[in-house]
Amino acid sequence: MVAPYLETKPSYQIQGDAFRTEYSPKINPQALRKDIDSYLAEYRFSVQKYHYELRYGIASRGVIRLTDIENGEPMIDKAQKTIDRRIKEGKNIDRELAEHQGIRSLEKQIQKANLGDNIVWMSPPGPKSDGYGDYGFIFLGKIDRVDELTQEKHLAMSAIRVENPTLAQFNTAFTLLTGQDINFYRAEEFLSTPVVATFFIENPALVLANTFKLKTTNINDQLFEQIAPLLSPYIEDFIKYVQQGESKEFLFHALQTIELLVLDLIKEYSDPNPSPIYFIDRNSPLAFAINQYKGKEPPKVAGSCGSTSDSTSESNSSNLFNKFSTLSEIFSDGSNEKKNCGHCDGKEDGHYHCPGCNGKYADETHAAPENRTKICTRIQDNGQMCGFKFNC
Incomplete structure (x- = not known):
């Protein structure tokens, strides 16, 4: 058996702190790494x-x-x-x-x-x-x-x-x-x-x-612990792509590649007579794997990020830690659009605040009027929605 490239086997703990972080080239890499771990644990390993x-x-x-x-x-x-x-x-x-x-x-x-x-x-x-x-x-x-x-x-x-x-x-x-x-x-x-x-x-x-x-x-938990360290260089490459501001479509295919690799590794580690995986690239493992899996898609799993290239669905997980994850942020509608600085009809400070509840919103100066926020949906301490109507 020749496994995907791995220089050292890092200590690995199943710990998917998969809450949402803002998509940005400055995204927290540790948070994104844990989000990916948790996503794979739920959707491909069924941990x-x-x-x-x-x-x-x-x-x-x-x-x-x-x-x-x-x-x-x-x-x-x-x-x-x-x-x-x-x-x-x-x-x-x-x-x-x-x-x-x-x-x-x-x-x-x-x-x-x-x-x-x-x-x-x-x-x-x-x-x-x-x-x-x-x-x-x-x-x-x-x-x-x-x-x-x-x-x-x-x-x-x-x-x-x-x-x-x-x-x-x-x-x-x-x-x-x-x-x-x-x-x-x-x-x-x-x-x-x-x-x-x-x-x-x-x-x-x-x-x-x-x-x-x-x-x-649960054999799935054991497989996850065995295979997760092998995925480390591929996940690190994915994080770099996110930080570089790659398109959502490219990131989608990159994530699919990791999922396909996971499925092959699960098959290999579960089968006493497996067909070994031979592709290895020490410098750019994920880019190499993307070419190897070109034209293939992982099977659709309910709640996951989808299995078609035009998918814009966020992850719908009953696990709150995954539902609020960075991946849901990245693959939801419009999440990877680059944001311009500015106040809605005001000073270019990168954001604006709702006059009704002081809730913070990303700037929308350069957004088309029909795409701007029309009403504040922030939930107040009394459980009610703010409801302030913006005029911009």
Whole structure:
């Protein structure tokens, strides 16, 4: 067997902090790397369990928020971006509003929580009509560190994938894990109701295994740990392409190439008599692989970034960590258009603020009038949309 180019085998931890970061040539490479890892773990490896880290503390604007530990972006901002984008694309936002409400609720509970308190948050599958897969996620976490000086709280989170679940199973698991007797009828009710509590059942993994019929050992998780280090040079090349401002179409094909490579490696590592992969290029592994896979497409997976070159779909994942990811940002409609500096009919400062709620928007000076933001969709602390109408 001749594997794709790999000089050294780096230490690798399944840790996809896949929250959204702004597309930019200055994009945080560590955040994008983890987003790609998490995307592949969900859509090509079907990993059953992987881990994330969050931080509750002072964010970039000086307010206390629940943030991505990699780049410090507040989760609430990432959720708001998703709402804004889906409104602009004419899509339903019921699920996204519930996610936004869930994040606000989680922040309020964590503010009062203590070291050792536990977190339960559930995400049943979204509607298949919106491209979601037939699996959901249970998020379990713990406040495992508190800074004595700043009171900043560190959250260790795990996402457990559950296949073909029913709402009845989610209700059962929620009650057993939290002690709260509920009977929710919609996925949005679970998304808007995370729980932070001192009470936690002694063996949550056993509860989930029994409720959702989970496998005690998962070969997919093992394959991911074996193969992920081999992908490192290809992912690094992809990140360079993003930083260079390559077109969305090119990035789409580059990501597809990595996915095709993953599928071949899964086949190779699963088959006792595999057909080995021989292409190796030490200087530009991804560019070489793109040529090798030219004309091929990975099979479509519900919720992924698509399998056709004209796809502009964002990733629709029931895993919030992937739904808010950089890849969703890159491949959503209009996300890779270069932004010009300027205020909407004002000073060229790179952005403008809503007079109604002070929400920050990217400049639209050079956008066609019909493409400019018409109404502020920021969700306020009272759960209501701002609704301020712009005149530009």
